Amino acid sequence: MCLAATAARALKSVLQGILLSSEGEKLNSMNLLLYMAPIAVLVLLPATMIIEPNVLSITIALARQDPKMILYLLFNAVVAYCVNLTNFLVTKHTSALTLQVLGNAKGAVAVVVSILLFRNPVSVTGMLGYMLTVIGVILYSEVKKRSR
Known part of the structure; x- marks a missing residue:
């Protein structure tokens, strides 16, 4: 599984590099993120629901106990967005x-x-x-x- 994950990560990076530097595609980092984010949700959401079927109810319960939980989740989403955008920018420029x-x-x-x-x-x-x-x-x- 580790080898497959490493190979998939490398393939993703190579494809990103091709899409970001290709003259024919004209994709910038923001556009690539716009296209890749929904695909990631479609792949990861069903996997999450299968592997962790009660994660949504636990998250709702935690948010009811501590309203800051929603801020934590939003902060996590903003950081994840920044990490992905940074990865795309690094790939494009290097x-x-x-x-x-x-x-x-x-x-x-x-x-x-x-x-x-x-x-x-x-x-x-x-x-x-x-x-x-x-x-x-x-x-x-x-x-x-x-x-x-």
């Missing part, structure tokens, strides 16, 4: 590969922060994986610098 490398670097940074703040344990295998990720990001940066 490349799909750069976006993937940045995503891997972000994951490694998140793990280091979680270790420092929350003292989360990490196995030796996990640590080796994160070190390999950081080395890959550094090597990619060096190759990009030299190619300019």
Whole structure:
């Protein structure tokens, strides 16, 4: 499943890069987001209802207990919108590969922060994986610098 998710994520990024840089398409980041958001809802909403059938009732109950829950959800939606728009802009101005490398670097940074703040344990295998990720990001940066 992890391999399939990684391949699907990479395919999505490559297709975004093609759509954003193609002379024939003339799509900008906002238009691409406008087209992709409804498709994501159509795919994710049924999956959510199957995997978490009571999520809507729980959310309504939480909103009744704490009216701030609606603000939290709206804030989450705004942040998700900004993340997607930023991803599209990074893809347009760099490349799909750069976006993937940045995503891997972000994951490694998140793990280091979680270790420092929350003292989360990490196995030796996990640590080796994160070190390999950081080395890959550094090597990619060096190759990009030299190619300019």
